Structures are given as structure tokens and as C-alpha cells.
Amino acid sequence: xxGRLVAFFGGDTGRWQVQHMSVITGATLAVAKRLxxxxxxxxxxxxxxxxxxxxxxxERYVTREExxxxxxxxxxxxxPQSVCAALIALRKSATWWALTQDERRRIxxxxxxxxxxxxxxxxxxxxxxxxxxDLGADEPFDFLTWFEFADADTAAFDLLLHELRSSPxxxxxxxxxxxxxxxx
Amino acid sequence: xxGRLVAFFGGDTGRWQVQHMSVITGATLAVAKRLxxxxxxxxxxxxxxxxxxxxxxxERYVTREExxxxxxxxxxxxxPQSVCAALIALRKSATWWALTQDERRRIxxxxxxxxxxxxxxxxxxxxxxxxxxDLGADEPFDFLTWFEFADADTAAFDLLLHELRSSPxxxxxxxxxxxxxxxx
Numbered sequence: 001x002x003g004r005l006v007a008f009f010g011g012d013t014g015r016w017q018v019q020h021m022s023v024i025t026g027a028t029l030a031v032a033k034r035l036x037x038x039x040x041x042x043x044x045x046x047x048x049x050x051x052x053x054x055x056x057x058x059e060r061y062v063t064r065e066e067x068x069x070x071x072x073x074x075x076x077x078x079x080p081q082s083v084c085a086a087l088i089a090l091r092k093s094a095t096w097w098a099l100t101q102d103e104r105r106r107i108x109x110x111x112x113x114x115x116x117x118x119x120x121x122x123x124x125x126x127x128x129x130x131x132x133x134d135l136g137a138d139e140p141f142d143f144l145t146w147f148e149f150a151d152a153d154t155a156a157f158d159l160l161l162h163e164l165r166s167s168p169x170x171x172x173x174x175x176x177x178x179x180x181x182x183x184x
Numbered sequence: 185x186x187g188r189l190v191a192f193f194g195g196d197t198g199r200w201q202v203q204h205m206s207v208i209t210g211a212t213l214a215v216a217k218r219l220x221x222x223x224x225x226x227x228x229x230x231x232x233x234x235x236x237x238x239x240x241x242x243e244r245y246v247t248r249e250e251x252x253x254x255x256x257x258x259x260x261x262x263x264p265q266s267v268c269a270a271l272i273a274l275r276k277s278a279t280w281w282a283l284t285q286d287e288r289r290r291i292x293x294x295x296x297x298x299x300x301x302x303x304x305x306x307x308x309x310x311x312x313x314x315x316x317x318d319l320g321a322d323e324p325f326d327f328l329t330w331f332e333f334a335d336a337d338t339a340a341f342d343l344l345l346h347e348l349r350s351s352p353x354x355x356x357x358x359x360x361x362x363x364x365x366x367x368x
Contacts, residue, residue: 004321041320055318060244063286102247105285134241134318136225137188 011048016181026175054130054144073122082148096172112167195232200365210359238314238328257306266332280356296351
């Protein structure tokens with residue numbers, strides 16, 4: 001996949017089979033049977049019921065030392081054993097976005113250990129973060145995170161989400177949808 | 185103006201008269217006689233030759249203490265005496281975007297005093313920053329900054345730009361267009 005824009009299509013078609021969709025917080029999203037991940041900008045076609053768009057971007061919180069440690073441990077998407085995936089769509093509250101950089105970093109890492117928690121699940125869980133908030137004025141989510149892992153790491157992935165959702169950062173999440181997928 | 189998306193139209197029509205357009209770094213932009221600033225998404229119509237789009241967003245570097253000091257001193261756009269304006273369109277290099285947050289902050293403020301320099305020109309120079317980089321994969325600029333000031337503050341504005349352009353941060357600017365405007 002080249003280019004920074006990525007579109008996630010939910011509906012009756014697509015490479016990934018939806019195992020489960022959960023509304024964790026806020027408004028729901030139409031149920032989809034399958035999901036496709038495509039590079040570039042795109043419109044919903046027959047067989048697709050919704051499209052969520054995101055863009056990969058520069059990192060917002062990580063320090064050089066953290067980035068180097070992540071780079072040592074993380075693996076790419078598309079590993080042959082990664083037959084499981086998850087799309088976690090998040091929106092943060094207006095309160096979060098009104099915080100300054102130092103305040104957000106303090107909640108994100110000093111209090112919530114977002115980077116530190118994620119690091120403990122590497123290399124098993126591969127991930128790619130897509131930003132949506134600055135794609136336009138009316139995006140339904142702020143972030144779309146795509147995760148890939150092997151069957152045997154599903155319990156670890158659940159634990160990762162449980163740890164993050166228990167953190168102070170998650171008090172600022174006002175919409176969250178959790179979509180679990182399998183190559184089938 | 186409500187909403188976060190803002191479009192700047194250059195061409196033969198518009199509320200602002202272009203006094204001068206300078207290419208500081210990188211590729212040029214078609215010469216325009218007038219410029220309009222409109223809220224929301226929009227397409228170029230007759231009389232307009234180009235459109236640059238940006239979105240206001242959360243602050244990326246400022247700390248709480250800096251934000252409070254800025255809030256005390258800064259004034260809004262649209263002051264009656266603000267008959268002069270400038271649109272500075274900037275793109276930063278891939279090297280910049282590959283830096284981590286702590287590295288970017290160090291260059292932005294510790295070395296370049298971007299916030300500190302801007303603060304010294306408040307309240308004379310009013311400004312609004314628009315982000316473009318995450319609007320899509322092919323935006324021509326990363327930032328559009330709109331400045332407004334009185335006739336008598338034009339020399340101060342030139343000095344502000346001179347200070348910023350002399351800073352280490354500007355080594356990472358690979359495209360810059362400077363458009364000076366007047367209500368006429």
C-alpha cells in the first residue's frame with residue numbers, strides 16, 4: 001500500500017470477514033458483514049454500506065527514544081500468520097482537543113502509558129494509525145487504528161484494549177467502535 | 185466565520201487586493217490580483233484562478249503556560265484598523281515530518297523561539313493558522329497562516345518574518361509563498 005490516504009469499506013463485500021462489531025461508546029455504525037482496506041480516496045460502491053477514511057501522518061507524542069525502541073520491536077502489516085485484524089474507530093472529546101500539547105502528552109503517556117502499554121504487545125500485535133480529524137470538518141471519528149495479529153494472540157489483543165480502556169486517556173473518548181475481523 | 189475549513193481564493197475577484205506576491209522558496213503560484221477568504225469547502229469559480237484550503241486544528245507545540253500568555257495578549261481577526269493582511273503558505277520537508285515530537289518542539293521553540301518571537305508582535309499582528317497536510321495526500325502546502333494588521337504595523341510584520349526566516353526552523357521549509365494584501 002502506497003500513499004497516505006486509506007479507506008475502510010464496510011458492507012457485503014471485502015477481503016476481511018467481520019466476526020463482531022461492538023459499540024463501546026457513543027453512536028453506532030451500520031452493521032457490516034465484510035470489510036475492505038483500500039489505498040487512496042474512494043467512494044462507496046454497490047455492496048459497500050459505509051466508508052471510513054484516514055490518513056497516515058507524523059507522530060504526535062512519541063519521543064526519539066520511544067520511537068527507536070518501537071522501531072526495534074514492531075513488525076509490518078501483512079504477515080502471513082496475521083489472519084486476525086481489528087479496526088478501532090475513536091473520537092476524542094472537545095475537552096481533549098482544547099488541551100495543550102504538554103497536557104495531552106502528560107495524560108497520554110505519563111498517566112496512561114499508551115506507548116508503554118502498546119510496546120509490551122510487540123511484535124505480536126502490528127498496527128497502523130490513521131488520522132481523520134483534519135481530513136475535513138465533519139469526520140465521524142478522529143482516529144482509525146488497524147491491528148493485525150495471529151489467532152493465538154487474540155487474547156493478548158483483548159488485554160491490550162482492556163489496559164488502554166482503563167487508562168485516564170480513555171475518559172476523553174466520546175465515540176468508540178470495535179470491529180473484529182478474520183481473513184476468510 | 186464558523187467551521188474549521190477555510191478556503192483562500194486567488195484570481196481577479198475578492199475582497200482583498202493583492203499588493204505583492206513573492207516566492208521565497210520552491211515552486212511559484214499563479215499571480216492573482218485579488219483574494220477572497222471563505223469558510224467551508226468550495227470550488228474555484230469564474231474569476232478565481234486557484235484555491236488553497238486549510239483547516240484550523242488543535243495546537244501542536246504550545247504549552248499551557250505559553251497558551252495562557254498568548255491568550256492574554258492576542259486579538260481577533262477583523263479589527264477595523266486591520267486594513268493590511270498577509271497569507272504565508274508554507275511546506276516543510278520530509279526530514280521535518282520524520283522528526284519526533286520532542287525533536288520538532290526543540291527546533292520550533294528551544295532553538296527558533298517561534299512562539300516567543302510571535303508573542304513580541306502581539307497584539308499588533310493578529311493571526312490564524314490553518315493546517316493542510318492532513319486534508320489529503322496531495323496538498324501543495326502544509327500550513328497557511330493568515331495575518332492582519334494596521335498600516336502602521338507593516339514594518340513590524342516584515343521584521344517578524346525576518347526573525348522567523350532566520351531561525352533554524354526555516355531550514356526545514358521547502359516551499360514558501362508570501363502574499364501581501366490590502367482592503368481596497
